[in-house]
Amino acid sequence: MSGKKRKVPGINGSSSADIAFMLLLFFLLTTSMDTDQGLPRRLPRPPENKDQMEEEKINKRNTLLVMVSSDNRIMCAGEEVSLAQLREKTMEFVENPNNAENLPEKELVDLPIFGPQMITSNHIISLQCDRGTKYQTYIDVQNELAAAYNDLRDVISKKQFGKPFRALEDEEQREAVMKYYPQKISEAEPKKYGDSKK
Numbered sequence: 488m489s490g491k492k493r494k495v496p497g498i499n500g501s502s503s504a505d506i507a508f509m510l511l512l513f514f515l516l517t518t519s520m521d522t523d524q525g526l527p528r529r530l531p532r533p534p535e536n537k538d539q540m541e542e543e544k545i546n547k548r549n550t551l552l553v554m555v556s557s558d559n560r561i562m563c564a565g566e567e568v569s570l571a572q573l574r575e576k577t578m579e580f581v582e583n584p585n586n587a588e589n590l591p592e593k594e595l596v597d598l599p600i601f602g603p604q605m606i607t608s609n610h611i612i613s614l615q616c617d618r619g620t621k622y623q624t625y626i627d628v629q630n631e632l633a634a635a636y637n638d639l640r641d642v643i644s645k646k647q648f649g650k651p652f653r654a655l656e657d658e659e660q661r662e663a664v665m666k667y668y669p670q671k672i673s674e675a676e677p678k679k680y681g682d683s684k685k
Contacts, residue, residue, distance in 0.1 A: 549591045551580045551612045555628055557619030570631050577635035581668060583607050600663040601647065608669060615675040632672055639668045 553573070554562040561568050563576050583590040591607035598604050612632060616625055640652040644664050648655060655661045 546592065546609070548589060549607070549609045549611060551577065551610070553577075553612060553614045553628065553632070555614075555616045555620045555624060557617040559621050559624040561624075561628060570627055573628065574631045574635045574638070577612065577632055578639055580612070581607060581610055581635065582639055583610075596666075598663055598666050600660060601667060604667065606667060611671045611673055613673050613675065616677045618677045620677070629672075633670070636668055636670045640664050643667055 551564060552562075556562070561570070561573055563573055564580075568576060580590055583593060586593055586605075591610035593605040593607055594609070595603055596606050596608055598606075614628065614632070616628075637652065644650065644652040644655060644660075647664075648660055652661070652664055655664065
């Protein structure tokens with residue numbers, strides 16, 4: 488045997504850049520990026536004519552005004568409240584359990600599955616934020632308003648169907664519960680209201 492060593496051929500690196508580019512392109516195309524999620528809000532249908540617009544003027548007792556100041560204080564129906572209190576006040580406003588005169592008026596509505604029920608179908612929650620309100624506070628307030636409706640829907644769903652609203656699989660049952668407590672949140676364009684301390 489000869490003592491000569493075999494020469495190992497070098498690795499061809501000319502295509503490394505192409506391979507790196509292809510891998511980068513592959514990961515860019517296959518990776519999903521987080522996208523901002525909006526808040527689900529169902530807008531009412533526009534009125535068909537001007538007469539209908541006049542008829543749908545909102546009674547003052549049917550409106551719950553929620554304001555968030557530039558220093559992130561929450562005002563509900565003219566008094567300062569915490570997030571937890573906001574949920575309770577919203578639930579009381581939407582349900583009006585004792586048919587109080589300062590809360591939304593109840594009317595007899597024939598609902599699917601439930602039949603004729605006295606509900607506050609004309610209520611509306613008006614949310615107004617200051618331009619200086621923190622985005623997180625705005626989201627927290629929105630979550631509490633939505634949670635108030637969810638809690639009310641859970642109560643009526645358990646009473647009627649024996650399970651919470653989210654567990655309802657029948658679409659007709661879900662629609663009936665949503666008509667019992669229709670979510671009506673109106674948002675005004677942010678303005679400069681100033682601090683609540685003033």
